[in-house]
Amino acid sequence: xxxxxxxxxxxxxxxxxxxxxxxxxxxxxxxxxxxxxxxxxxxxxxxxxxxxxxxxxxxxxxxxxxxxxxxxxxxxxxxxxxxxxxxxxxxxxxxxxxxxxxxxxxxxxxxxxxxxxxxxxxxxxxxxxxxxxxxxxxxxxxxxxxxxxxxxxxxxxxxxxxxxxxxxxxxxxxxxxxxxxxxxxxxxxxxxxxxxxxxxxxxxxxxxxxxxxxxxxxxxxxxxxxxxxxxxxxxxxxxxxxxxxxxx
Amino acid sequence: xxxxxxxxxxxxxxxxxxxxxxxxxxxxxxxxxxxxxxxxxxxxxxxxxxxxxxxxxxxxxxxxxxxxxxxxxxxxxxxxxxxxxxxxxxxxxxxxxxxxxxxxxxxxxxxxxxxxxxxxxxxxxxxxxxxxxxxxxxxxxxxxxxxxxxxxxxxxxxxxxxxxxxxxxxxxxxxxxxxxxxxxxxxxxxxxxxxxxxxxxxxxxxxxxxxxxxxxxxxxxxxxxxxxxxxxxxxxxxxxxxxxxxxx
Numbered sequence: 001x002x003x004x005x006x007x008x009x010x011x012x013x014x015x016x017x018x019x020x021x022x023x024x025x026x027x028x029x030x031x032x033x034x035x036x037x038x039x040x041x042x043x044x045x046x047x048x049x050x051x052x053x054x055x056x057x058x059x060x061x062x063x064x065x066x067x068x069x070x071x072x073x074x075x076x077x078x079x080x081x082x083x084x085x086x087x088x089x090x091x092x093x094x095x096x097x098x099x100x101x102x103x104x105x106x107x108x109x110x111x112x113x114x115x116x117x118x119x120x121x122x123x124x125x126x127x128x129x130x131x132x133x134x135x136x137x138x139x140x141x142x143x144x145x146x147x148x149x150x151x152x153x154x155x156x157x158x159x160x161x162x163x164x165x166x167x168x169x170x171x172x173x174x175x176x177x178x179x180x181x182x183x184x185x186x187x188x189x190x191x192x193x194x195x196x197x198x199x200x201x202x203x204x205x206x207x208x209x210x211x212x213x214x215x216x217x218x219x220x221x222x223x224x225x226x227x228x229x230x231x232x233x234x235x236x237x238x239x240x241x242x243x244x245x246x247x248x
Numbered sequence: 249x250x251x252x253x254x255x256x257x258x259x260x261x262x263x264x265x266x267x268x269x270x271x272x273x274x275x276x277x278x279x280x281x282x283x284x285x286x287x288x289x290x291x292x293x294x295x296x297x298x299x300x301x302x303x304x305x306x307x308x309x310x311x312x313x314x315x316x317x318x319x320x321x322x323x324x325x326x327x328x329x330x331x332x333x334x335x336x337x338x339x340x341x342x343x344x345x346x347x348x349x350x351x352x353x354x355x356x357x358x359x360x361x362x363x364x365x366x367x368x369x370x371x372x373x374x375x376x377x378x379x380x381x382x383x384x385x386x387x388x389x390x391x392x393x394x395x396x397x398x399x400x401x402x403x404x405x406x407x408x409x410x411x412x413x414x415x416x417x418x419x420x421x422x423x424x425x426x427x428x429x430x431x432x433x434x435x436x437x438x439x440x441x442x443x444x445x446x447x448x449x450x451x452x453x454x455x456x457x458x459x460x461x462x463x464x465x466x467x468x469x470x471x472x473x474x475x476x477x478x479x480x481x482x483x484x485x486x487x488x489x490x491x492x493x494x495x496x
Contacts, residue, residue, distance in 0.1 A: 005392065026398055035392030059394045101412070142412055144253065144283030146307045150274055153404040156397070160405050164349070164390055 005035050005167065007111040012038040013155060014076055014119040016131060021047035023123065025055030025064065026152030032060035033156075034163035039067045040117070042076045055152075077134050078183035081114040082107065082176075085127050085135035086154055088147040096216075097140040104161040105171060106137070112175040118158050123151050133212055134182060136219055180228040188228045189215055191235035198242055253283050253415065255359040260286040261403060262324055262367040264379060269295035271371065273303030273312065274400035280308035281404075282411035287315045288365070290324045303400075325382050326431035329362040330355065330424075333375050333383035334402055336395040344464075345388040352409040353419060354385070360423040366406050371399050381463055382430060384470075428476040436476045437463055439483035446490055 013031055018024055024047055028039055041047070046069070056064050070076035077083055084103055110116050119135065121127035132138060141149060141157055149157075165171050180188070193211055196202040202210055223231070261279055266272055272295055276287055289295070294317070304312050318324035325331055332351055358364050367383065369375035380386060389397060389405055397405075413419050428436070441459055444450040450458055471479070 008392075026401070029398055030401060032394045033389075033391045033397050055398070057396075059396070099412075141281075141408065142415065143281045144256075144411065144415075146280045148305075148307070149281050149404070150277055150303070150400070152398070153274070153278060153401055156401040156404060157408050160389065163392065164347075167390065167392075 008035045010111045014040045016042045017122045021051035022055045023151045025052035027155040028056040028060040028063040030156040034159035041069045080117040081179040082110040082116040083135045085119045085132045089140040100161045103139045113178045191232045195235040256283045258359045262288045264290045265370045269299035270303045271399045273300035275403040276304040276308040276311040278404040282407035289317045328365040329427040330358040330364040331383045333367045333380045337388040348409045351387045361426045439480045443483040
């Protein structure tokens with residue numbers, strides 16, 4: 001089967017607050033090695049250009065130069081319909097982690113009709129639970145005892161697995177239809193949250209615990225734009241009904 | 249099937265004349281992530297300890313501290329019976345390159361009874377043909393257009409594939425019996441070469457071209473120590489016979 005490699009343009013690498021510009025450069029080089037070219041940085045400060053460029057090599061310099069920089073993670077993720085977060089393997093407490101090999105195979109199915117992001121946290125602490133809440137899936141590289149990989153190497157292994165599965169294994173794509181973007185989902189979650197507060201399902205204590213659980217299953221459902229709008233519509237209508245009821 | 253991870257102690261990472269000590273440190277960290285612990289450096293000079301240690305992190309410091317350093321590649325490779333060299337993908341002129349996924353699966357079968365080495369060349373030029381001649385197989389990571397990976401990332405991807413195939417995929421091992429080591433094979437090649445010079449099969453012109461071809465198929469044969477000794481014995485006996493013949 002012939003696979004159009006241009007679908008790799010639908011994947012972005014998102015680096016959240018990396019400490020070392022060298023790792024941004026090395027990530028750009030890995031992306032370039034594996035046919036990816038979109039790099040997004042979430043950071044408050046401009047990283048040192050020279051240190052990035054040295055590790056990117058001249059072949060991946062255009063990726064560094066074209067890199068989007070956002071201060072806010074939610075803004076950075078807004079266009080993406082499928083977001084994979086990465087963590088070091090941490091036993092079973094997070095539960096939903098899967099291997100890059102499995103996940104890159106699934107990700108490929110999203111690419112013909114959706115924008116997708118691979119998100120990596122800071123070198124020392126990784127992604128927080130609050131950052132992982134935007135993700136449809138969480139990837140952990142299988143390791144022996146010492147599970148903390150160098151950031152650029154974690155990026156390299158994910159890019160390699162995606163390229164390998166698409167190009168080398170000639171995976172048969174089973175394209176997923178266009179899903180709601182992170183921007184649309186976040187709008188929906190906000191309406192869902194308001195409605196659940198209104199009916200006292202979400203109380204102050206454990207508010208975020210229950211909301212995160214709801215985000216998890218709604219986020220996993222591969223809702224279309226239309227479906228997310230239906231859910232929003234119901235919540236909005238409920239709120240209007242409540243106001244009207246209270247006015248009486 | 250239960251796989252004893254201690255067989256990973258039978259694999260060494262061999263770095264040939266790396267330019268940047270940071271890459272040695274990062275390779276040590278990757279090795280540690282994936283359950284490997286043996287690192288060998290082929291170099292004329294001692295690399296900067298601080299730069300290595302920084303990238304190794306304290307978790308892989310013992311790998312740096314226990315690293316063997318050799319000036320000579322042949323000496324470094326002497327104990328190994330299965331040696332995989334790595335190159336950037338270079339079209340078809342080398343012909344025998346295969347993917348790390350295939351090769352790490354085969355390598356695993358050697359580990360119960362043999363010492364094996366994964367060999368990586370310098371950042372800028374990679375392994376020369378003269379260095380690749382020691383290898384039983386050559387690995388090239390599949391890439392998009394830009395095929396030159398960062399050294400530490402090439403190490404990471406190979407270590408990851410080996411660990412993944414052994415532990416995560418729970419590969420069924422089909423153990424290969426003990427093969428001749430590189431030391432034994434080099435001794436044999438020397439005797440074969442002398443005999444072939446004597447009968448004028450190897451003439452000055454194209455000497456190394458034909459010798460390299462012979463090395464290739466003899467190196468691939470997975471000869472046992474005993475078999476390599478038989479071949480040596482035949483060559484030695486032939487030379488003795490020749491001397492005797494000339495004396496008459």
